[in-house]
Amino acid sequence: MTRMTSAAVHTAHPAFQPIAPGHVHRWGGARLVVARRAGLHRAPVLSPAEQGVLHALPGRRQAEWAAGRLLAKRLVCELVAAPAHDVEILPRDDGSPCVVVGGSPMPALHVSISHTAGHVAAALAPEPVGVDLCETASAEAVRRVADHVLSPGELSLVGTDRPDALAGAWALKEAAVKADRGSVFGAAPRSVAILGLRPPVLGGRRRAMVWQAGEAVLALVLAHRAGPA
Template structure:
């Protein structure tokens, strides 16, 4: 892998509306542009009240977008849609009080942006602001292999943010964590177009001053 293989010009994605890619629905918005609160069920209210005060607003913003995607997909009114955490913390779709395992949702937020994705297969979405590249650079060797670092480089903030967002979105789709062996097993083969090892499809966009990555994971076929 060589640095010449990387093109830093990620395509822009428009905020505030639902986009379609690879069978997934995706929406991203600036948090300052969200002027209404989501309709939260009693169970969701219990979850948000247990969070630190600084986390409550971003948690609610993510649920607002996720509920919009689910409501549009199944034709359910907002009060019937819940986005509740599983035991591992990943979000689970509940409609009318019943889990909907055929729908997979992922949520991401930064200080200024929020995004949600919905798909029939395992999905991960992640935002990383370019200004966070310095922080990413400090921990990059825990997540990126020497070959990936050679491909990505560490002197281009947007590219480094894109690589981090790709890894984060991929481990979300796998319902694992960014630190540890799981992230190192997911290999970045390219950024434009984004290519990951394994049975995964990926895309990266620029969303304002952030980079947005979407990863769709295909579970391995059962043995015959």
């Protein structure tokens, strides 16, 4: 009888269900698309303002920025039936992306973008949304900073022996911080409590889902904003 290694078991039994690349998926009212960067050959239609943002970025970041806008614009165009040249994805003062259609900001549409070396994803929703990708190959880096991001209870829940679980925990934290329009650096990730990983459950008025996207883990978080009493 052949003895399977721990890594082989993890590969054979992934923690999260797979998500098909290139297709628009719907979950919880959000639209989501993920793709391999190597499969994106079409350049996005960029406005002069977007081109200004693009050219101000370091050269190594320009391709990933453009890939993210290509997917985000696809989601917006399909939802509002607008031509690509009328849709802009521009940064707010805090750096988070906002949707502009025909020169007018669309505050009722929330967008989030994520990219890694191999993948890119975008999400669009009528409520604050965050999407994040984390390559399973980055699990060792996550393990090194886990004490700063995950509480002792979360570390016990997630464990440190599964690369996909570590990647999923990191992606959940960062997606939630994005939905709150915060930064993953500092205390913000600690304010997001992971109560469950399979299926994902977060504290507060948040809904979450996690998928396996090739060699990456993809997390989507929707944050309900409390209205006036």
